[in-house]
Amino acid sequence: MTLSAQRLSEHQLALFNKWWQAANYLSVAQIYLLANPLLRQKLKLEHTKPRLLGHWGTTPGLNFIYLHLNRIIRERARSILFIAGPGHGAPGVVASTYLEGTYTEYFPDVTQDLEGLARLVKQFSFPGGIPSHAAPTTPGAIHEGGELGYSLSHAYGAVFDNPELVAACVIGDGEAETGPLAAAWHSNKFLNPATDGAVLPILHLNGYKIANPTVLARIPSAELLSLFRGYGYAPILVEGHEPDPMHQAMAAAMDEAFDAIAAIQQKARRNGPLPRPTWPMIILRSPKGWTGPKTVDGLRTEDYWRSHQVPFCDLTKPAHLALLEDWLRSYEPETLFDENGTLRGDIRALAPVGDLRMSANPHANGGVLKRPLRLPDIAAHAVQVTAPGAVAAESTRILGTWLRDVMRDNLASRNFRIWSPDENNSNRLDAVLDVTQRAWVAETYEYDDHLSPDGHVMEILSEHTCQGWLEGYLLTGRHGFFSCYEAFVPIVDSMVNQHAKWLKTAREVPWRRPIASLNYLLTSHVWRQDHNGFSHQDPGFIDHVINKKADIARVYLPPDANTLLCVARHCLESWNRINVIVAGKQPEPQWLGMDAAIRHCKQGIGIWEWASSDKGSEPDLVMACAGDVPTMETLAAVSILRCHVPHVKIRVVNVVDLLTLASQDQHPHGLEDPAFDSLFTIGTPVIFAFHGYPQLVHKLIYKRANAMNFHVHGFQEEGTTTTPFDMTVLNHLDRYHLVLNAIRQVPTLAARAAYAAQAMRDKLVEHRRYVDTYGQDMPEIRDWTWTPMGDAPAEAAPPDRHPIQ
Numbered sequence: 195m196t197l198s199a200q201r202l203s204e205h206q207l208a209l210f211n212k213w214w215q216a217a218n219y220l221s222v223a224q225i226y227l228l229a230n231p232l233l234r235q236k237l238k239l240e241h242t243k244p245r246l247l248g249h250w251g252t253t254p255g256l257n258f259i260y261l262h263l264n265r266i267i268r269e270r271a272r273s274i275l276f277i278a279g280p281g282h283g284a285p286g287v288v289a290s291t292y293l294e295g296t297y298t299e300y301f302p303d304v305t306q307d308l309e310g311l312a313r314l315v316k317q318f319s320f321p322g323g324i325p326s327h328a329a330p331t332t333p334g335a336i337h338e339g340g341e342l343g344y345s346l347s348h349a350y351g352a353v354f355d356n357p358e359l360v361a362a363c364v365i366g367d368g369e370a371e372t373g374p375l376a377a378a379w380h381s382n383k384f385l386n387p388a389t390d391g392a393v394l395p396i397l398h399l400n401g402y403k404i405a406n407p408t409v410l411a412r413i414p415s416a417e418l419l420s421l422f423r424g425y426g427y428a429p430i431l432v433e434g435h436e437p438d439p440m441h442q443a444m445a446a447a448m449d450e451a452f453d454a455i456a457a458i459q460q461k462a463r464r465n466g467p468l469p470r471p472t473w474p475m476i477i478l479r480s481p482k483g484w485t486g487p488k489t490v491d492g493l494r495t496e497d498y499w500r501s502h503q504v505p506f507c508d509l510t511k512p513a514h515l516a517l518l519e520d521w522l523r524s525y526e527p528e529t530l531f532d533e534n535g536t537l538r539g540d541i542r543a544l545a546p547v548g549d550l551r552m553s554a555n556p557h558a559n560g561g562v563l564k565r566p567l568r569l570p571d572i573a574a575h576a577v578q579v580t581a582p583g584a585v586a587a588e589s590t591r592i593l594g595t596w597l598r599d600v601m602r603d604n605l606a607s608r609n610f611r612i613w614s615p616d617e618n619n620s621n622r623l624d625a626v627l628d629v630t631q632r633a634w635v636a637e638t639y640e641y642d643d644h645l646s647p648d649g650h651v652m653e654i655l656s657e658h659t660c661q662g663w664l665e666g667y668l669l670t671g672r673h674g675f676f677s678c679y680e681a682f683v684p685i686v687d688s689m690v691n692q693h694a695k696w697l698k699t700a701r702e703v704p705w706r707r708p709i710a711s712l713n714y715l716l717t718s719h720v721w722r723q724d725h726n727g728f729s730h731q732d733p734g735f736i737d738h739v740i741n742k743k744a745d746i747a748r749v750y751l752p753p754d755a756n757t758l759l760c761v762a763r764h765c766l767e768s769w770n771r772i773n774v775i776v777a778g779k780q781p782e783p784q785w786l787g788m789d790a791a792i793r794h795c796k797q798g799i800g801i802w803e804w805a806s807s808d809k810g811s812e813p814d815l816v817m818a819c820a821g822d823v824p825t826m827e828t829l830a831a832v833s834i835l836r837c838h839v840p841h842v843k844i845r846v847v848n849v850v851d852l853l854t855l856a857s858q859d860q861h862p863h864g865l866e867d868p869a870f871d872s873l874f875t876i877g878t879p880v881i882f883a884f885h886g887y888p889q890l891v892h893k894l895i896y897k898r899a900n901a902m903n904f905h906v907h908g909f910q911e912e913g914t915t916t917t918p919f920d921m922t923v924l925n926h927l928d929r930y931h932l933v934l935n936a937i938r939q940v941p942t943l944a945a946r947a948a949y950a951a952q953a954m955r956d957k958l959v960e961h962r963r964y965v966d967t968y969g970q971d972m973p974e975i976r977d978w979t980w981t982p983m984g985d986a987p988a989e990a991a992p993p994d995r996h997p998i999q
Contacts, residue, residue: 201445210261210441212530212541213293217257218485219525220289220311224318225250225504226518231311232527232535237519242509247319248326249282251502252366254484255398256286260552262444263362264294266452267546273359275352275670276552277337278328279345279375280366280398282503285318287328287335291553293537294545296333299554300705308535330700334553336560336669341692343372344662346395350381351666352557353391354633354652355608357463359557359670360392360455367399367408374658374689379425381659382473383636386647387462389608392455395427395475400482402499411479418477428454428472433479435497440480447476467647470635487521490514561707563671567610567766568603572596572759576788579756582804583783583829583980589822590677590717590779592755593762594623597675600766601650602629609672613652613660621677621717622779626651657685664712665693673710673766680716680776681723681732690772694742697770701745711771715762717779719885720909721823721922727915733886733908736852739774740890744861748773749852751885753825754784756791757850764795776885778822780918783980785825798851798863801873805829807836807983808843815842815940816878817932820849821885824907827922828883829980831932836983838933838950839943847873855894867899876900879939881932884908905935919971923961930954930961 202210223231225248230241256278267274278287291297292314297304304310304317317323328335337348349361369375385393401411410418415431422429430447434440451474458471483501488494490506509515531537549556556562575596577587597612604610612618612626619627631649638645652663657678664674693712700706716735723730736749748771752758758777765773785802786794794800803809815835819828825848832844849855856864865873874880876899884891888906895901912924922928934954937947964972 200442201449202442207438207441209541209544211437212538213261213544214254214257214437215525216293216530216537216541217261217286217289218254219522219527219530220292220314221253221257221285222250222486222522222525223315224248224285224288227315229312229316231315232308232531233519233522237515237522239509239515242515242518243320245319246504246507246509248285249280249503250285250486250505251400251402251482252280252283252398253286254486255400255478255480256280256283256364257290258440258444258480258484259362259364259396259398259478260286260290261544262441262448263552264545265445266448267550267552268544270452271550272452273550273555273557274552275336275349275359275361275555275557276334277345277349277352277361277363278335279337279339279342279364279369281339281342281369282326283339283364284324284326284328284332287332288314288318288324291333293542294551294553295542296551296553300333306536311531311535330696330703330706334551334555334558336558336666338692338696340695341688342366342369343374343658344378344665344689344692345369346375346378346393347381347659347662348666348669349393349395350378350385351663352670353385353393354611354663354667355389355672356391356557356670357389357459358391360394362394362396364396364398367397367401367410368403370397370410371408374656374662377654377656377659378662379422379427380654381663382426383470384633384652384654385473386633386635387458387468387471388466389648392459392473394451394455397422397475397477399477399479400484401497402482402502404502405499422475422477426470426472427475429475429477431477431479435481435484444478450474451476470637485524487517490517557670559705559707560669560671560709561769564707564710564769565607565609565671567600567673569763569766570596570599570603572763573788575599575759577755577784579784579787581982582785585784586781587755587784588622588779588781589752589755589758589777590715591622591625593715593758593777594625596759596762597623598625598628601626605630605650611650611652611667611672611674613664613674613676615657615660615678615682616653616655617677617679617718618651618653621715623677657682658689661686661689665689668709668712671709675713675715675766677715677717679730680719680735681730683714683716683735684732684738687735687738690739690742694746694772697746697772698743701770708769711765711768711773713765713773714775716774716776719776719778720913721821721885721927722778722780722918723913723915723921728913731909731913731921733776736774736776736886737890739772740853740894742772744853744856746770746772747853748863750775750850751821751852752777752795752850753819753822753848754782754786754791756784756786756788757795759788760791760795761850776821782822783826794848795850799847799849799854799865799873802846802848804983805832805846805980806844808845811843813843813845813875813878814942815936816845816847816874816880817936818847818849818874818880818882820852820883823918823922824883824885824927827927827929827932830929830978831881831936833981834929834933834954835936838953839947842940842943852894855891857897860897870898871900874898874900878903879936880904881936881939882906883927883932903939905939907932907935917965917969917971919961919975920965923958930957
């Protein structure tokens with residue numbers, strides 16, 4: 195490196211090395227030490243932890259990057275969010291937050307002295323302490339990295355609509371091998387430099403994973419640089435082993451990167467929309483386990499996979515204990531901390547102050563910045579239901595008109611976006627494009643449809659990237675809505691796991707403020723896949739979500755458009771939740787007017803009196819339903835039963851909030867036992883038509899008094915490319931199978947309803963022949979409408995048969 199390229203003076207360089215030594219020292223101490231945090235005594239076995247946990251290999255590189263970002267903040271007053279992609283980087287991140295004082299501010303018992311240092315090092319990966327990831331307990335963190343692959347999409351999500359924020363995202367080279375990370379590089383095609391912030395990706399190539407080389411570290415530099423230029427970045431390479439030249443090179447790289455970011459943003463904000471810019475990134479090649487033991491027991495350790503976790507563990511070996519003491523003392527802790535155990539003032543002065551510290555950046559505690567959405571009146575979008583089932587509508591299209599107005603009313607505040615993996619219009623939410631566009635900064639043709647750098651509809655054919663963007667957006671204080679095909683949302687199952695765990699832990703951290711909920715609309719659902727077939731049929735995401743903590747998980751199955759509007763508004767008003775709404779997009783009967791829908795959704799479950807015939811007496815049969823298609827098939831079955839066995843007293847119960855079925859000690863929305871027993875009775879058979887897998891309902895109600903009398907119909911993993919009604923038949927969710935089961939379960943009907951049962955079996959044969967011949971459902975299915983009580987039902991008995999009296 196030439197003298198002209200040097201950015202740091204000799205005095206600065208000396209202080210940089212001292213800070214880095216202090217951060218590395220505290221990182222090693224957290225992994226190994228139980229006491230004696232500054233080695234004021236000779237190291238003994240009892241000063242070390244009995245269980246050595248944590249990851250050293252990535253940590254010195256993280257400490258190095260953090261230090262150099264602090265210089266940029268001090269010199270340029272940039273607001274920077276630090277995202278540590280390497281999963282087990284907490285020793286370094288925690289050490290840096292302690293050195294700049296924030297950790298003590300959030301955890302006052304971890305003081306800036308010997309006593310506080312003892313608490314700091316003991317708590318790491320220790321019972322009752324903190325984990326080895328940058329968890330919600332880590333100041334400045336929005337990304338835990340428990341599962342690799344999501345750091346870059348989180349970073350981009352954080353800077354959308356955050357024009358002054360820069361997310362410095364450290365990507366480990368192991369993480370860089372994941373599919374979600376590979377897709378996330380394309381996020382630069384959606385970033386508007388005029389109105390969004392910037393992401394500085396820092397690819398940290400230290401060469402090894404747990405036990406293998408990493409792919410990107412083993413390809414030629416020319417190929418590596420070409421790869422990232424192809425992604426649309428301008429890579430800046432920093433590589434070496436010796437600290438002083440590396441500090442100078444990294445300082446120069448940081449200046450180059452932040453100069454480029456400033457130039458791009460200034461040009462876009464001065465001149466308006468421009469061709470997609472080439473954003474900078476940094477590639478840092480440094481040894482794995484940098485500054486650690488070169489060898490252990492004669493085996494290569496630094497710059498090798500053996501430094502990935504704890505470089506050596508058996509401290510009962512005197513040689514290992516001595517090696518640990520030598521390693522710790524190599525950082526010269528006596529020159530870093532004063533007699534009281536406080537960091538020297540000249541070293542501390544390298545940290546920014548106040549909210550400019552990355553560990554105190556308000557965007558990392560997004561609930562502090564969160565502003566409520568302006569939500570328009572849902573009544574203005576209500577379907578006018580003159581009588582149950584009298585009109586049909588596409589429920590999600592109705593929702594789309596309301597979301598359009600939500601978008602319109604919040605565009606000025608720039609705190610609401612809609613996400614979908616190339617399915618926004620398919621899911622019937624295209625009305626939102628009346629007031630905004632799809633975000634797009636890549637090349638545009640004159641005939642393109644609704645593309646704009648300033649669009650607030652986010653579409654990329656990667657569920658992982660959509661999910662990561664949305665999580666980053668929510669975690670930094672904004673609101674969002676994610677629509678997806680039901681069968682493919684399980685692609686993000688593990689991301690939902692991580693977000694749920696983050697929410698659960700964040701609730702237990704007093705200074706973490708609540709964030710807006712993660713809201714899903716699942717449509718193109720299992721029961722309406724006319725042309726896609728079996729590959730698109732899977733309702734299992736709701737099972738996955740219900741397994742999360744009860745105070746986080748919510749699942750809603752609105753049967754029509756007005757209940758969908760009620761549920762959607764409720765979800766957008768909520769916080770710290772994962773809300774799942776399942777609703778069809780095809781034309782379907784509309785059951786409830788808005789007033790009735792509001793009452794029904796407020797309770798989450800209820801008797802539909804207008805469809806029931808048991809008022810004033812105990813029912814012979816409860817017909818329950820959850821989901822739009824199950825609701826329609828249940829009402830059709832009730833209509834048939836009214837015709838064939840009119841004396842049977844039937845109660846219809848509809849479930850919107852699925853978790854009302856759980857007992858109250860399992861979920862806060864669960865009904866109290868008396869209320870549940872009042873709805874379903876204690877001894878009456880219940881035929882339950884359910885949107886998803888039947889086992890889920892049994893799981894929810896197993897503690898209920900009447901659980902043994904529930905007979906649940908749902909998806910049985912039967913599917914193909916077929917008609918809508920045939921999908922229900924294949925899975926025994928159709929009206930005819932519901933009637934047959936009702937006849938079996940009501941004791942008084944066993945002998946009296948033989949003809950009705952025969953009629954149902956005949957209908958199933960007739961259905962099969964008709965569908966196979968004509969490729970569509972029978973007219974009586976296609977044209978079926980609910981008949982009010984007292985009128986002739988649609989499914990009258992065939993002319994040559996008489997209804998059973």
